Amino acid sequence: MMIRLQKYLAECGVASRRASEKLIVDGQVSVDGCVVTELGTKVDPATQKVVCNGRPVSREEKVWVMLNKPTGVICTSDDPEGRERVIDLVPDLAGRLYTVGRLDVMSEGLILLTNDGELAHRLMHPRxxxxxxxxxxxxxxxxxxxxxxxxxxxxxxxxxxxxxxxxPLKRMIASQPGYTLTLGEGRNRHIRRMMEALDCKVVRLLRVSVGPLRLEKLRSGEYRELAPWELEDLRKAVGL
Structure with a gap:
């Protein structure tokens, strides 16, 4: 069955669909030995050989991990400053996974990691x-x-x-008031920018849920794989 190249890369866990598109445009993907830079290209995984950055691409078992990101840890995979990354906290899986969206370096809480590009793309899409x-x-x-x-x-x-x-939250931190904010879509530094516009200083920012998933008792820096029923709830949330 023919499938768009960027979708196939995402399904194989190479990167998110958007990141896969960049890999194609940058000339890092070849099909049957020929470099492909056209985003409309379709491939037949059953009969064609796809290679990305010198490595053959194939479908693999999907992995979903929930992690409680501490402050001071970044979500990007590459950092010239050498700071600790989210993927460093899952050393056994670091080569296979990437984050679904981001939290800024001083924010903490629930972050998802996966090699399931298709579902990750849906979770991040505003629609x-x-x-x-x-x-x-x-x-x-x-x-x-x-x-x-x-x-x-x-x-x-x-x-x-x-x-x-x-x-409003009942719990205060150092006599500072707290609130639970629900977003329908998340832009870059969404909450911090809103607080800045209201002339408020953020003392602490913690993400506690994504769709049906709850952070609950997962301690800072800890992670676990999603249970099958959690993954099913996640798929239902995006219409799969």
Whole structure:
């Protein structure tokens, strides 16, 4: 069966679909010995040989891992500064997995790692509206006007950012108030930029859920593979 090359690379766990497209455009993928740079190219995995960066590409067993990212750890695979990476926390699987989306270096909490490019692509795409919940502690209480603006949308340097829900937390950190924020889609430094627009300082930012998945009792730096029922719930959340 013919399949788009970038989709096949994603299904094989080479990279996410978007990252696979870049690999193709950059000339790092060949089909039957010929370098391919056209994104519309289709291949038949049963009869054609696909190679990426000198390594044959083939479908492999899908792996899904949930990790509680500590602060100070980055989500990118390459870092010129030599900082600790999320994949360094899963040494037995580091060569096979990549993160689904990102958390900035000072944020912590639930991050998913996988080699399942197709499902990862759906989870990150805004059209599937996979909700993500964060707990954030800030240096002052939000007013009713602040919350109304967050729900309606804040203009953050030309980009409209908003939340779906704002719920106060009972737990405080060093007398600082906290809130649970629910996002329908996550932009780069989404919550931090909104807090900055409201002149609030973020004390702590923790992601506690992605779709049906909950961080719960997983300690900072720990990880575990998803249970079959969790993976099934994840697939249902994106219409698979």
């Amino acid at each position: 599937h509206h996979v909700e993500k919940k964060y707990q954030v502690w800030i240096d002052r209480e939000l007013s009713k006007q602040d919350i109304a603006r967050m729900l309606k949308g804040l203009n953050c340097r030309g980009e409209m950012l908003k939340v779906l829900r704002v719920e």
